[in-house]
Amino acid sequence: MPTRADENRRFLADLFAGPFRGHAIVMDHEVVPSGLPGDFAISDRPLRDWLPWAVRNFEARLKWHETVGDDSVPFVTMTTGTEIFAAAFGSAVHLYDDAPSAARPLVFTADQADALALPDLSARPLERFFEFAHMVQAEVGAEVPLGVPDIQSPFDIAALVWRKQDLFVAMHDNPAAVKRLVGKCLALLKAFLTEFKRQFPRCNLIHCPYHWAPPELGCALSEDEAGSMSVAMFEEFCLPSLVDLSATFGGLFMHCCAAADHQYPSFRKIPNLRGLNRVFQASGPRPAIEAFAGRTVLVMAWLGEQEVYNLLDMALPDTRFLFNLLAGGAPPAPPLEESKRTFERLRERCPRR
Numbered sequence: 001m002p003t004r005a006d007e008n009r010r011f012l013a014d015l016f017a018g019p020f021r022g023h024a025i026v027m028d029h030e031v032v033p034s035g036l037p038g039d040f041a042i043s044d045r046p047l048r049d050w051l052p053w054a055v056r057n058f059e060a061r062l063k064w065h066e067t068v069g070d071d072s073v074p075f076v077t078m079t080t081g082t083e084i085f086a087a088a089f090g091s092a093v094h095l096y097d098d099a100p101s102a103a104r105p106l107v108f109t110a111d112q113a114d115a116l117a118l119p120d121l122s123a124r125p126l127e128r129f130f131e132f133a134h135m136v137q138a139e140v141g142a143e144v145p146l147g148v149p150d151i152q153s154p155f156d157i158a159a160l161v162w163r164k165q166d167l168f169v170a171m172h173d174n175p176a177a178v179k180r181l182v183g184k185c186l187a188l189l190k191a192f193l194t195e196f197k198r199q200f201p202r203c204n205l206i207h208c209p210y211h212w213a214p215p216e217l218g219c220a221l222s223e224d225e226a227g228s229m230s231v232a233m234f235e236e237f238c239l240p241s242l243v244d245l246s247a248t249f250g251g252l253f254m255h256c257c258a259a260a261d262h263q264y265p266s267f268r269k270i271p272n273l274r275g276l277n278r279v280f281q282a283s284g285p286r287p288a289i290e291a292f293a294g295r296t297v298l299v300m301a302w303l304g305e306q307e308v309y310n311l312l313d314m315a316l317p318d319t320r321f322l323f324n325l326l327a328g329g330a331p332p333a334p335p336l337e338e339s340k341r342t343f344e345r346l347r348e349r350c351p352r353r
Contacts, residue, residue, distance in 0.1 A: 005065065005073050011352065012071065013214045015320060016274045016297055017251070022352040023312075024071040024322040027339045028210045029060045031077050038101045039080045040132050041125040041149060042093045047132045054078060054136050058144065064327065068340045071322075071352070073212035075145035075204040076136055080129070082222075084149045085188060086160040088123035089116060105163035110170055110177035113162055118184045121195055133200060145204040145212060148196065153223040154185035154241040161185070168228070171237060178237060186241045190248055193219050208255045209277055209301035209324045218251025218274050227258025235266050242270050253277075253299075264291040275299045275322065286314060294318035302326065305342055312350060 015024050034053035036045065054076055062074040083093045083103035091103040107113045121127065133146050152160070158181045159167055170178050197203060197215060204212045206220045213220070223242065226234055246252040251272035256263075257279035264287065267273060277299040278288055288298055293316040300311060301324040308323050315321065325342065327335045 004069065008071050008073050009212075009214065012073065012212065012322075013217070015322065016213055016217050017272075020318075020320060023320065023350045024211075025343060025346050025350070026072045026211045026322065026324045027064060027068045027070045027327065027343045028072065028324060029057075029064045029327045029335075029339075031057050031079065031210070032060070038093065038095050039084075040078075041080045041084050041129045042087050042101065047128060047135060050132065051135060051139060054132075055139055058140055064336065064339065067336055068343050070343050073145065073204075075147050075212050076140060077210070078129070078133065078136065078147045078149065079207065080125075080149040082150050082152055083160065084125045084129065085152065085157045085185065085192075087125045088119045088188065089161050089184075090119075091161055103160040106161050107181075108163050108166050110174040113170075113177050113181045116161070116181065116184065118187055121191060126192060130196075130199065133196075137200065143202060145202050146200050147204050148193075148207050148220075151189065151207050151219070151221045153221045153225075153238065154182045154189060154245075155238045156222060156225050157185040157189070158182045159225050171229075171233060175236070182237060182241055186244060189221075190245070193249060205249075206253055206275075209299065210326075211299065211322060211324050213253060213275065216250055218253055218272060219245055219249040220253035220255070220275075221245070222255045222257075223260075224256060224258045226256055226263045227260040231262060231266055234263055235269075239266055239269060246270050246272050261287050264288065268292070268295070277301055285311060289314055289316060289319055293320075296320075297322055299324060305346065308346055309349065 011021060012024060014021050034050055040047055040050040058076045065072045065074045081101040083101055086103035087093050089106060091106040093101050094104055095101050107116060129149055203215050205215050206213050251274040252270055253275040255277040259281045261281060261283055273296045275297045276292060292298060297320045299322045303325055327339045
C-alpha cells in the first residue's frame with residue numbers, strides 16, 4: 001500500500017515536471033547543529049562522531065512528516081560547508097567559532113590555476129563524504145533518501161579556489177584561464193554527482209533549501225556570484241556549465257541569494273530549470289513570478305505564514321510554488337503542534353488535487 005511519502009513523491013514529481021495539482025507545502029524542522037567543529041568531510045575526527053547528528057535530524061524530519069501530514073519526503077541531511085569541492089582541489093579550510101567553515105584561496109594567478117590538477121573522487125573530503133553516506137545508510141536503511149553536500153556552481157567553486165579579486169580581473173585579462181578552471185570544477189562536480197547517484201539511487205540532490213525532488217529531474221546548486229557580474233559576463237563564464245549540468249542530469253534546481261534580478265533572462269536560457277530559490281532584493285518576488293510563471297517552480301523558503309498568503313495573492317494563473325517553512329511557534333505552543341496548525345491553515349488556502 002502506498003505510503004504518504006510515496007504519494008508525495010508523485011505529487012512533487014508532477015509539480016516540477018507534470019500536471020499542476022496544487023502548490024506544495026513543506027513544513028520542515030530546523031536542522032540541529034552537530035555541535036562539532038567544522039563538518040565531517042574536512043575534519044580529522046572519526047566519521048562516527050557525526051552519525052548521531054545525521055540520524056537525529058532524519059528522525060526529527062520523519063516525525064514532522066508523520067505528524068503534520070504535509071508534502072514532504074523525509075531524507076537524511078548531510079550538509080557540509082561551501083568548501084568541500086574547493087578543499088578537494090587542495091584549498092585550506094578556515095574554521096570559525098560562530099559561522100560555517102570556509103575555503104581559503106588556493107591560487108592567485110592564471111599560471112597557478114592552469115597548473116592545478118583535476119582531483120578525483122579519492123580526494124579526502126569527497127572520499128569521507130561517500131564513506132559517511134554508507135555509514136548513515138547502514139543506520140537508517142537503503143530505502144531512505146540521502147542528501148548531498150553543499151554544492152556551489154562550477155563558477156562559484158572556481159571563485160573559492162582562485163582568490164576572487166584576482167579571478168575577476170582575470171575574467172578581463174585572461175578569460176581562457178578562467179574558463180579552464182571552471183571546466184575543471186564542472187568535471188569534478190559531474191563525476192561526483194554521477195557516482196553519488198550510482199551508489200545511492202534513492203538520493204535527494206537538493207541541498208538548499210530543505211525539500212526533496214526526484215533525482216531523475218536534475219541536480220541542484222547555488223549560483224551566488226551571478227549578482228557580481230553583467231549579463232554578458234554571466235552568459236560567457238557561468239551559463240555554459242549550468243546548461244551542461246542540466247543536460248547531463250535531466251534538469252537543474254538553483255538557489256541564488258545574490259542581487260541577480262537582472263540575470264532572469266539568462267536563467268531562462270537554462271533548459272529544464274525545474275526550481276528556483278531566491279533571496280529577493282528590494283524589488284521583491286514579483287519580477288521572479290513574472291519571469292518564471294509557467295516554466296519554473298519558485299521554491300519559497302524562510303517564510304512566515306502571512307508571506308505565503310501574500311505570494312498566493314501575487315501569483316499568476318500558471319505560477320507554481322513550493323513553500324518551504326521551517327518549524328517554529330511562540331510559547332507555550334510546541335513547535336511541532338504549531339507547525340501542524342499552520343500547515344492546516346495553509347492547506348485550506350491552497351488545496352492539493
